[in-house]
Amino acid sequence: MSTSSVQPDTIAAIATPPGEGGIAVIRLSGPQSWDAVRQLCRLPADAGPGRVYFRRLREPATGETLDEGLVLLFRTPRSYTGEDAAELQIHGSPVVARRILSALFVFGVRQAEPGEFTRRAFLNDKLNLTQAEAVLDLIHARSEQAARLATAQLANVLGQRLQDFYARLAALVADTEAMLDFPDDELPQSVPAELAARLQTLLADLRHLLATAPAGHRFREGARVVLVGCPNAGKSTLLNRLAGRDRAIVSPTPGTTRDTIEETILFHGIPLTLVDTAGLRDAPSAIEQEGVRRARTEIDQADLLLLLLDASAPLSADEQHLLAAVPPDRTLLLLNKTDLGHAKRPADLPDAFPAAIELSLLADPDLSPLEGRLLDRLLPPTAREAESPVAISLRHEQVLRRAVAAIEAALPCLEAAAEDQILPAAMSLREAIEAIGQLLGRNTPEDLLDQMFSRFCVGK
Ligand SMILES: Nc1nc2c(ncn2[C@@H]2O[C@H](COP(=O)(O)OP(=O)(O)OP(=O)(O)O)[C@@H](O)[C@H]2O)c(=O)[nH]1
Ligand SMILES: [Mg+2]
Known part of the structure; x- marks a missing residue:
């Protein structure tokens, strides 16, 4: 172009x-x-x-x-x-x-x-443009799934779908604008109804594509999962079990982990950065205080927090502070050390959080209940059902939402089948077509292209 x-x-x-x-x-x-x-x-x-x-x-x-x-x-x-x-x-x-x-x-x-x-x-x-983006995705792919999605996008699977939307919208714009030529009072009622029906089908197809956004985002970007809790809750033990190796030092001495420790794993095709943090408490030493400060920064940056609590002891003041400090919608609560007893149960924890998972990182040979819940949080089952060779990125999602909003504005205009509604309908459809065109790289603003291509490496 x-x-x-x-x-x-x-x-x-x-x-x-x-x-x-x-x-x-x-x-x-x-x-x-x-x-x-x-x-x-x-x-x-x-x-x-x-x-x-x-x-x-x-x-x-x-x-x-x-x-x-x-x-x-x-x-x-x-x-x-x-x-x-x-x-x-x-x-x-x-x-x-x-x-x-x-x-x-x-x-x-x-x-x-x-x-x-x-x-x-x-x-x-x-x-x-979707293929150019796929080149970048392919180079940066951190899992087989991400590479597979990028390859399909490079083969223009997404581009073809968008081109199909573009063509259908262009026909709808032409047919809508043709109605403007009808003399007053002679507009056949069947025409806007037929156009509205076509637009409904198109809207459903767009929404179907939009439903792939969460999976596309996860497989491309991965997630930062931060383990938090009071000292000795078992955070480092959990990191080691998820990583499948002794990455972090585990000891019965509270305050063992002083700095944040990162480990990247592939979890059901999702690149996960696991972050072990210093136990949060009113820290006794300056070094530990710095660890606590870093842990708090990690809480802000996490896609998901795993908050470990000691199931074998009643809820402590430190644990209560922690529960108040983390965002419930980004937190999964774990009641660890159930092998030592059940001094607290999921029902004792604040309702704002989804039900806590009871487990023993030491005694349970199988962590699949935790892994199942973790996967659900990272990639909701509805997003997994939408499994397709295409999964759109954040940029695609934002622009597609604009197209959907414009179509949603056009639909009632067409359904009203009133003469004075035809022009607004055509204008909204033009907005939608402009958005789809932008995804394909037609009339994409120069600064957006600059931004996109600057993320490539030199030589690609
Ligand atoms: N009985 C029992 N002990 C556990 C369990 N999980 C961890 N532990 C023990 O608890 C102690 C603390 O574990 P860590 O994993 O080091 O705890 P942490 O949360 O990383 O602690 P800090 O780094 O001090 O904040 C160790 O001795 C672990 O072996 C469990 O499920 N049951
Ligand atoms: Mg630790």
Whole structure:
């Protein structure tokens, strides 16, 4: 979707991660890319795509050999970006890769910005915006599920669905606006009713897609799960059990954990950052006080809190303070140490919280009741039912909600079948179509694109 008439310049970047490796890849895109590579590698004048060249790469000024490697050329539009492009596969030394990149700059090539290759692919219609976003998702995927979703989105599964919505909305706008041409009092009542019915079906389909948002968000972003409680409640024991290894020190001495300890696990395909914190109490030592301060910061940042209480002792003043300090809607209460007794029960805890889970981290071989509840909180069963190859991101969700609101505004106008309601209906439908178009990258504001592509790495 080229909006700019300015001839693009030629960009280059190291596409492989920094550090040593088997190979490093330098990619170029733009009108000068073949020329620059030809000069650097002394390629034959008739060199072109479809062949792989093994060449020496030489420093332009001195002729010194910088490395040897494979050279590939791509002709517009059959490249990732849609432009003339080239790829150099060299030895995986960061020093050599940087020297070769600098040598290319001599031939009028410049360093690429983050995401600039993918942005060019988007501008040249090689990818729509949902596919460009999928490239980013795929690179950052932290679980198989996230990678699978990104692959489907890259294959344009989401794009096709949105294109279908776009086409249906465009037809609805045209048919609604056609009604404006009817002379007064001659509007057939069946027409707006038929349009309203089509709009209802479209609305249901949009809502169906919206229902995939919680899963899309979780699998992409994961969740930060923070373990809190009084000293000795069993927080570090829980971290170790969920992580499946002895990550944190466990001891009968209250105040063992002083700093926050993080461990990342995959939980049903969701990347979870588990955070063990210092036990919360009126801390006796300065070090422990700092730990308590950090624990409080973690409480604010958590997606979900697991608050551990000692089931074998009556509710203490510290525990009461804690219950008052955590947000019930983001907290799961655990009554641990049931092997030592039941001095308190779920019914003794404030009603504002969902029912507490009774368990013994020491004696229970199986934590599946806790894991089941944890999964329900992270990914509600309704979100799991909506399992589909597509799961939308936060950006998609926000824009789709705008489209849904606009359609909801248009519907009663059409259902009223009154002549003076047709124009407002058409205007609302145009708002909806604009929102769907924005998801696909049609008329997407420049600053939004900047924001999106700046999240890519250099070289992608
Ligand atoms: N009997 C019993 N002991 C437990 C249970 N869970 C943990 N413990 C013991 O309780 C003690 C404290 O456990 P930790 O996991 O270190 O507790 P913590 O909440 O991390 O404590 P701090 O780091 O001091 O805040 C250890 O001796 C654990 O073995 C349980 O279910 N039953
Ligand atoms: Mg601890």
